[in-house]
Amino acid sequence: xxxxxxxxxxxxxxxxxxxxxxxxxxxxxxxxxxxxxxxxxxxxxx
Amino acid sequence: xxxxxxxxxxxxxxxxxxxxxxxxxxxxxxxxxxxxxxxxxxxxxxxxxxxxxxxxxxxxxxxxxxxxxxxxxxxxxxxxxxxxxxxxxxxxxxxxxxxxxxxxxxxxxxxxxxxxxxxxxxxxxxxxxxxxxxxxxxxxxxxxxxxxxxxxxxxxxxxxxxxxxxxxxxxxxxxxxxxxxxxxxxxxxxxxxxxxxxxxxxxxxxxxxxxxxxxxxxxxxxxxxxxxxxxxxxxxxxxxxxxxxxxxxxxxxxxxxxxxxxxxxxxxxxxxxxxxxxxxxxxxxxxxxxx
Numbered sequence: 001x002x003x004x005x006x007x008x009x010x011x012x013x014x015x016x017x018x019x020x021x022x023x024x025x026x027x028x029x030x031x032x033x034x035x036x037x038x039x040x041x042x043x044x045x046x
Numbered sequence: 047x048x049x050x051x052x053x054x055x056x057x058x059x060x061x062x063x064x065x066x067x068x069x070x071x072x073x074x075x076x077x078x079x080x081x082x083x084x085x086x087x088x089x090x091x092x093x094x095x096x097x098x099x100x101x102x103x104x105x106x107x108x109x110x111x112x113x114x115x116x117x118x119x120x121x122x123x124x125x126x127x128x129x130x131x132x133x134x135x136x137x138x139x140x141x142x143x144x145x146x147x148x149x150x151x152x153x154x155x156x157x158x159x160x161x162x163x164x165x166x167x168x169x170x171x172x173x174x175x176x177x178x179x180x181x182x183x184x185x186x187x188x189x190x191x192x193x194x195x196x197x198x199x200x201x202x203x204x205x206x207x208x209x210x211x212x213x214x215x216x217x218x219x220x221x222x223x224x225x226x227x228x229x230x231x232x233x234x235x236x237x238x239x240x241x242x243x244x245x246x247x248x249x250x251x252x253x254x255x256x257x258x259x260x261x262x263x264x265x266x267x268x269x270x271x272x273x274x275x276x277x278x279x280x281x282x283x284x285x286x287x288x289x290x291x292x293x294x295x296x297x298x299x300x301x302x303x304x305x306x307x308x309x310x311x312x313x314x315x316x317x318x319x320x321x322x323x324x325x326x327x328x329x330x331x332x333x334x335x336x337x
Contacts (some may be wrong), residue, residue, distance in 0.1 A: 004066045004068070004069075005065030005066055005081075006070065006074060007081070007084070007087070009088075016071070016087075018092070019072075020072040020073045021070075022202070026268070037084045037087045038084065038086070039054075039082070040055065040083060041054060041055040041056050041057045041301075042054060042057065042083075042121050042125060042150060043057050043058070043118070043119055043121075043122045043194040044056040044057060044060070045058070045151050046058035046059055046060040046150075
């Protein structure tokens, strides 16, 4: 399932997309599902 | 021209629901999201890049930067200021018209050689220095509505005639060169606060004619926040409309909103998407719910 605001990347051709509307499916590029890129959260003041 | 959203992922509670809480905003053609950071992802043009240390040293003394490194919060502080710098450069180049910058640490208590109150690097000051030195911008305004006095920003610009700094806080009225401190009572109604702000915009900002406006926006003055001065959440939306109109009038809409104080997650979820919607909409009367 795609997640709003998440970036996904094609491991074959390097195409990167941003999910602007979440849905049930997962985008496919170069005949492979695009991988969700995992961000590393940083500390904040709260 | 689009609105830029500058965001980095944070461990804290306040922004835990973002970017998902932006809702339908990301669907709009008039919004770009720049974010950080992804350790294993190759760089792309929408990545938020950290600020080089040499650039930090243009505003903060090297020994202060070293002290920030020693706190363990250096990376978060760096990405907080980086959003403001990236927003300013992209606005000046014409890539976007205005921006909302998510920060994990604020700006206005960071001076040339001191920091505190959840602030480490002064992103607005760094951005102004870069615009001045590298891109030829000449006049800047900083409107600071975080209810605490911005001692860092005041110190950095008290002798700089190119920067109009208006700080709304509980301190007494003071004016030095282009720095102005506006006294706000400990308890204030929305209508009085907004009238005071509009009066100041008329008296100082419209006269000064900045080429870009930075808004240090803190919501800690909202009811039941840690700096509660009696403001309702709706007051921030009205202020956003006023400042957007002001930017349209004096500097072709160039405006950067920098998230400063405020701790409540529910306020963040209510206010931030609505303020970004105001930034991104051609007509500011459109409501978030209509988007």
